[in-house]
Amino acid sequence: MDIAVIGGGAAGLMAACAAARVMKKAGAVLVLEGNQKLGRKLLATGNGRCNLTNLAAAPAHYHGDTAAAAQLLAHYTPDMVRGVFRDMGLVTKPDGEGRVYPRSGQAAAVLAALRGCAGENGAVCRVGTPVTAIRKTKRGFSVEMGGGEALEAAACILACGGAASPKHSCGGGYALAEALGHTVTPLYPALTQLVCAGKTAKSLSGVRCAARAALLADGKEICAESGDVQFTDTGLSGICVFGLSIYAAEFFAQGTIGGRAHKALSAALDCLPEWTFSEVLDYLLELRAAYPVRAAGDLLAGVLNLRVGCALVQAAGIDPAQAAKRLTRGQLQRLAALVKSWNFTVTGTKGFQDAQITAGGVPLGEVDVLTMQSRKVKNLYIAGEMLNIHGDCGGYNLHFAWATGMAAGTAAAEAIRKKGEKR
CATH class of the missing domain: 3.50.50.60 (FAD/NAD(P)-binding domain)
Known part of the structure; x- marks a missing residue:
């Protein structure tokens, strides 16, 4: 031979x-x-x-x-x-x-x-x-x-x-x-799902959201990719998340990213990357004025998946059933901030x-x-x-x-x- x-x-x-x-x-x-x-x-x-x-x-x-x-x-x-x-x-x-x-x-x-x-x-x-x-x-x-x-x-x-x-x-x-x-x-393992703490991702399992996904090490952005993010029973998936997992896998295997030591990882989703924070806030303020009795849980239904929007409202500490007219500017600012940077604590990646x-x-x-x-x-x-x-x-x-x-x-x-x- x-x-x-x-x-x-x-x-x-x-x-x-x-x-x-x-x-x-x-x-x-x-x-x-x-x-x-x-x-x-x-x-x-x-x-x-x-x-x-x-x-x-x-x-x-x-x-x-x-x-x-x-x-x-x-x-x-x-x-x-x-x-x-x-x-x-x-x-x-x-x-x-x-x-x-x-x-x-x-x-x-x-x-x-x-x-x-x-x-x-x-x-x-x-x-x-x-x-x-x-x-x-x-x-x-x-x-x-x-x-x-x-x-x-x-x-x-x-x-x-x-x-x-x-x-x-x-x-x-x-x-x-x-x-x-x-x-x-x-x-x-690389090009895999991120495992996240908490129950938010699991509550949205199977739902997709177009977003900019960023990986943060000790609060500092390491990398970011845009595309469809899929929520799973254990965390986050999707092609753009796979890109982040390359760095996350190194961290959980060796405690480093690019050779530099870090202590903790998180993922941040910008659910409306084409809008600025001010534009999101203005949109919410306009809705509150135009539709005062609309349920808070429906405020983002015109721009985001209904379940994602409702989850963001809850993450902001707002009762989804509350009427829009009862929301303060501070509450809407908090919601707009979450739309632009929704954080998930990353605890690992899926295996081989x-x-x-x-x-x-x-x-x-x-x-x-x-x-x-x-x-x-x-x-x-x-x-x-x-x-x-x-x-x-x-x-x-x-x-x-x-x-x-x-x-x-x-x-x-x-x-x-x-x-x-x-x-």
């Missing part, structure tokens, strides 16, 4: 496609996948639509060893990734926010394109084949599988995925990498079971970022979520999987072919 690819997810399948295209030899590339199906996590991305890249993919949208990844991202651009898929027969289409999807709107089409490309170029895929150990040998690697089976490979590509969403990815690649001499930084990606992993400094070859073990390559870099929500993580998979597969195959030519 020339190249063994450990993992049949996004990075592994792209690596297999790239390697097989270079090798041009049937059976030269073997993909070993522990699950019973290839690309299980890929099929679940983007609610089954597969947001496969983003036109804005650049270091600014990544976290972890971003400086080391800059050169890789500069080479493997969104246009290049789209071109690779177009060569596989998959047409892609960006939406108004730069997120790129298959034209068919189906993640299954992406998986079919990858499987087709790999198979048509001679790669072989085996599912239900978990790899238990990899040992360095004089000729390359001995790859050991369940049941005592083993095979020899000249090169090995680790693309086992992360610890997030364990029903789709086993996360066993970290142990394989460590056994071969690599280090693994602390792992924590509910997370989309893993933060942490093998440091990028331990690989050559243009080839993804290990700096510790010759002919060993590492790709995808196993590495210490994770992206924002919106196609950035799959983009990184494609980029590292292409780099690893191409480099591994070219090294083997070059070695064969010297003989």
Whole structure:
């Protein structure tokens, strides 16, 4: 066996496609996948639509060893990734926010394109084949599988995925990498829900609200994103909240954000980001004057979800049944302030079971970022979520999987072919 690819997810399948295209030899590339199906996590991305890249993919949208990844991202651009898929027969289409999807709107089409490309170029895929150990040998690697089976490979590509969403990815690649001499930084779940104290979020479970969501550490804003916020039984969810969770997960894992120690986290929702505090207050004052007998709980019904508006009224200490004419200016000021900054104490994040990606992993400094070859073990390559870099929500993580998979597969195959030519 020339190249063994450990993992049949996004990075592994792209690596297999790239390697097989270079090798041009049937059976030269073997993909070993522990699950019973290839690309299980890929099929679940983007609610089954597969947001496969983003036109804005650049270091600014990544976290972890971003400086080391800059050169890789500069080479493997969104246009290049789209071109690779177009060569596989998959047409892609960006939406108004730069997120790129298959034209068919189906993640299954992406998986079919990858499987087709790999198979048509001679790669072989085996599912239900978990790899238990990899040992360095004089000729390359001995790859050991369940049941005592083993095979020899000249090169090995680790693309086992992360610890997030364990029903789709086993996360066993970290142990394989460590056994071969690599280090693994602390792992924590990212792109997940925020767990909040109190009963407010639970009382609104299932309700959505367009808002600007900010994460505050010790009362100081760390980051903010806008979009739909969904209230849950345990706290806050939604794409913009997922963006905040990247920083929150680090805090609850290590007590730091960006390396700086903090004591407490909170999330603040601006439920009317397009209005200033004064505009919200003026609106409430106008309603009080125009509709004096309107119930306080209905004052925000013209601009917010009725349940959200009523919850804000209650949070301001106002009886929802009270007539508007009985509300003081001070009460309306307090309500307007809450509309602009509704605070929730953050007590944690959901775990790996509910997370989309893993933060942490093998440091990028331990690989050559243009080839993804290990700096510790010759002919060993590492790709995808196993590495210490994770992206924002919106196609950035799959983009990184494609980029590292292409780099690893191409480099591994070219090294083997070059070695064969010297003989």
